[in-house]
Amino acid sequence: MQNRMAAAAKKLLHQRRSILNFSQINRSSSTSGFTHHCGHVPLKQFLASYRWDLWRSCLIHMQNMSAVHHRKFGSVASTIVQRNPMFSTINDDDLIYFEKILGMKRVIQDHEELKTANTDWMHKYKGSSKLMLQPENTAELSQILEYCNSRRLAVVPQGGNTGLVGGSVPVYDEIIINTRRMNSIISFDKVSGVLVCEAGCILENLISFLDKEGFIMPLDLGAKGSCQIGGNISTNAGGLRLVRYGSLHGTVLGLEVVLANGSVIEMLGTLRKDNTGYDLKHLFIGSEGSLGIVTKVSILTPPKLSSVNIAFLACQDYISCQKLLFQAKRKLGEILSAFEFLDAQAMNLVLHHLDSVRNPLPSSIYNFYILIETTGSNESNDKEKLEAFLLHAMESGLVSDGALAQDFSQASSFWHIREGIPEALMKAGAVYKYDLSLPVEKMYDLVEDMRIRLGGAANVVGYGHLGDGNLHLNVSAPQYDDAILAQIEPFVYEWTSRHRGSISAEHGLGLMKAEKIYYSKSSETVQLMASIKKLLDPNGIMNPYKVIPSSLVS
Amino acid sequence: MVAIKRVVDYAVKIRIKSDKSGVETTNVKMSMNPFCEIGLEEALRMKEGGFASEVIAVSMGGGQCVETLRTSLAMGADRAIHVDAPSALYPLTVAKALKALVHLENPGLLILGKQAIDDDCNQTGQMVAGLLNWPQGTFASKVVLDKEKKTATVDREVDGGLETLCLDLPAVITTDLRLNQPRYATLPNIMKAKSKPIKKMSLEELKVEVRSDLEVVQVTAPPVRKAGVILSSVDELVDKLKNEAHVI
Numbered sequence: 001m002q003n004r005m006a007a008a009a010k011k012l013l014h015q016r017r018s019i020l021n022f023s024q025i026n027r028s029s030s031t032s033g034f035t036h037h038c039g040h041v042p043l044k045q046f047l048a049s050y051r052w053d054l055w056r057s058c059l060i061h062m063q064n065m066s067a068v069h070h071r072k073f074g075s076v077a078s079t080i081v082q083r084n085p086m087f088s089t090i091n092d093d094d095l096i097y098f099e100k101i102l103g104m105k106r107v108i109q110d111h112e113e114l115k116t117a118n119t120d121w122m123h124k125y126k127g128s129s130k131l132m133l134q135p136e137n138t139a140e141l142s143q144i145l146e147y148c149n150s151r152r153l154a155v156v157p158q159g160g161n162t163g164l165v166g167g168s169v170p171v172y173d174e175i176i177i178n179t180r181r182m183n184s185i186i187s188f189d190k191v192s193g194v195l196v197c198e199a200g201c202i203l204e205n206l207i208s209f210l211d212k213e214g215f216i217m218p219l220d221l222g223a224k225g226s227c228q229i230g231g232n233i234s235t236n237a238g239g240l241r242l243v244r245y246g247s248l249h250g251t252v253l254g255l256e257v258v259l260a261n262g263s264v265i266e267m268l269g270t271l272r273k274d275n276t277g278y279d280l281k282h283l284f285i286g287s288e289g290s291l292g293i294v295t296k297v298s299i300l301t302p303p304k305l306s307s308v309n310i311a312f313l314a315c316q317d318y319i320s321c322q323k324l325l326f327q328a329k330r331k332l333g334e335i336l337s338a339f340e341f342l343d344a345q346a347m348n349l350v351l352h353h354l355d356s357v358r359n360p361l362p363s364s365i366y367n368f369y370i371l372i373e374t375t376g377s378n379e380s381n382d383k384e385k386l387e388a389f390l391l392h393a394m395e396s397g398l399v400s401d402g403a404l405a406q407d408f409s410q411a412s413s414f415w416h417i418r419e420g421i422p423e424a425l426m427k428a429g430a431v432y433k434y435d436l437s438l439p440v441e442k443m444y445d446l447v448e449d450m451r452i453r454l455g456g457a458a459n460v461v462g463y464g465h466l467g468d469g470n471l472h473l474n475v476s477a478p479q480y481d482d483a484i485l486a487q488i489e490p491f492v493y494e495w496t497s498r499h500r501g502s503i504s505a506e507h508g509l510g511l512m513k514a515e516k517i518y519y520s521k522s523s524e525t526v527q528l529m530a531s532i533k534k535l536l537d538p539n540g541i542m543n544p545y546k547v548i549p550s551s552l553v554s
Numbered sequence: 555m556v557a558i559k560r561v562v563d564y565a566v567k568i569r570i571k572s573d574k575s576g577v578e579t580t581n582v583k584m585s586m587n588p589f590c591e592i593g594l595e596e597a598l599r600m601k602e603g604g605f606a607s608e609v610i611a612v613s614m615g616g617g618q619c620v621e622t623l624r625t626s627l628a629m630g631a632d633r634a635i636h637v638d639a640p641s642a643l644y645p646l647t648v649a650k651a652l653k654a655l656v657h658l659e660n661p662g663l664l665i666l667g668k669q670a671i672d673d674d675c676n677q678t679g680q681m682v683a684g685l686l687n688w689p690q691g692t693f694a695s696k697v698v699l700d701k702e703k704k705t706a707t708v709d710r711e712v713d714g715g716l717e718t719l720c721l722d723l724p725a726v727i728t729t730d731l732r733l734n735q736p737r738y739a740t741l742p743n744i745m746k747a748k749s750k751p752i753k754k755m756s757l758e759e760l761k762v763e764v765r766s767d768l769e770v771v772q773v774t775a776p777p778v779r780k781a782g783v784i785l786s787s788v789d790e791l792v793d794k795l796k797n798e799a800h801v802i
Contacts, residue, residue, distance in 0.1 A: 306581055306582075307583075313741075358735070360740075361740065380621070387744060391744070391745055394741050401741060402741040403740045404628075404738070404739050404744060405738070406585055406586065406628075406739055407585035407586070408565030408583065409564065409565055409588075
């Protein structure tokens, strides 16, 4: 015990010293009583606070040593978040209670499983939770949350853990509540196309189920093999088909959620139109688990149309891409179902790092590639329409070359190129990811400005849902480097803010952008969000430290 | 000359018609048989390599075959022939029709896919070679042409490994999967394809009867696989092998 204390003390001392060396320090209101100071601190004061913290660390369960969470690849400023000392730590009584409710099998303390659950998909964020719970139904979840709320134990709702902003993993020792066992399909109405299912259903499984019935999910994304519908809804996922089917705010008809205090709010309507009172489900769609946990979903699914055509095109400059979008919306109109773009750097990365991918237009290197998909009910009509549109685009010089998929396997190979970019980026080394909504005409300017700014230090790649004005800006470097990060942030957020864009188009704020919300929302708006959070989660146990600035919540 | 067949797209889940007379084809995506596509790609490469002067695509069946032929023109074939016929054509009839076309057009090489993915017959290539009395290299995974000697050296994929044959031209070659990776139909070629000719012929012109010696009696789906059972101990396994499966 003595040795461990000494080790803890040493670590604390080192951390204190390293924090004080930062020139720019967040004025976060820390409830531990220790506030960060700029510059030089009188030794006496330092020692006093150090001794006090040392005393405190004895009380804290030995494993929760680090009182300050320094985000591994974060920007130097403003992302230092302290563990909220109002939260309790798990004790044996808690474990006994959970095992009573869930049985031993679904109360997970195994080291390996926790390691995976504590780390996000990009291996960028790592929490130190010691406990994962897997409820099987809403009743169990409600009991767990009620208990956690009474004990002031922080929780992190987790689905497929495919989020890209660190929103699905603990920051400290929050209990992980994983919904993977709540994965049954409750009902499906073949006439209206309304699907009711539990939040832990994996998106790809829902797609396969609906395929047999002749329907499709209104959203589709690269992570579909792992992501769960509850998570998709909590993050208001966009994906590849938003340009055709709209966002989840439009397609979700009802939700069942469990609040922090365990109360089950059943709003699981299956009606297309229901104007009775405030439509509260919209609060939970996109709130990233900070207001409640989604347990059931009722969603409107579009019929599966037989004629899908897809073309892979090359353009010489960004202006042509924009004009092509304009034309596509007019000429292809109701059958357009996806409009994606990627630049030459993205194409090169994919061709280089992924095995089963080949360039459909190998004859020369183009600056931009566009993927257009149409979905309609009449095969020959649609193909003619698409061909006519493309030939016209080629004749007018908007498109330099292109290929039209002739069967399903060619179509999926085109999609593989676009969907494989995130994977290729991971293989290329370190990647800084940004997901921004910008006016279409300005979108690529940011990529070019960033390229100039970073010079040869990193590879700037731009791709995204051009049809929705959503740019995925990725900076690929051989290693994570704070110097590169300092060049990127806050430049990218300020640039976006100047053009009244969104710093997070579809990925959400999570941990990565929790303190950055002011770049895209006014302070009055954020204050109102904080009030709602306080109302629905007074103890702040639901996914803490994320989405809105911690200072507003404690 | 390349023979092309229009079949149900290989990625589509097949459903049997309720009267068990065949496979559901209405409202189902159809495309070029993958092996035929490989055959066409090989022919195009031969033309690009200077071994062939012209690539002719041929298909037999109802009016929708024209769509598939358009695709072959968009990939780069020079012209196409559509033999209009009732859809249910069996390999022998097709082989006879191909023989007639070969006599008309005199190609130096006839390329087919090794089999169609809808009936898996794997017969047409072999039958045509027999009717024409031409040498045949089936399941080709590599073809090398020699202009002066007028031969084709074909690597065949057989159960035991690879067999290499040298055929005198003219000959029949049927393609296997690993021969090549077909190209995509690019826009400039799609544009050019619009002006390429598709000649329509009938079976009567080719003096081929539609009589068939085969009749499809019934089409059924394979039995559904039973789900596996997870056992909890070796004793249970032994017990099941003994008393349920009766194998020990």
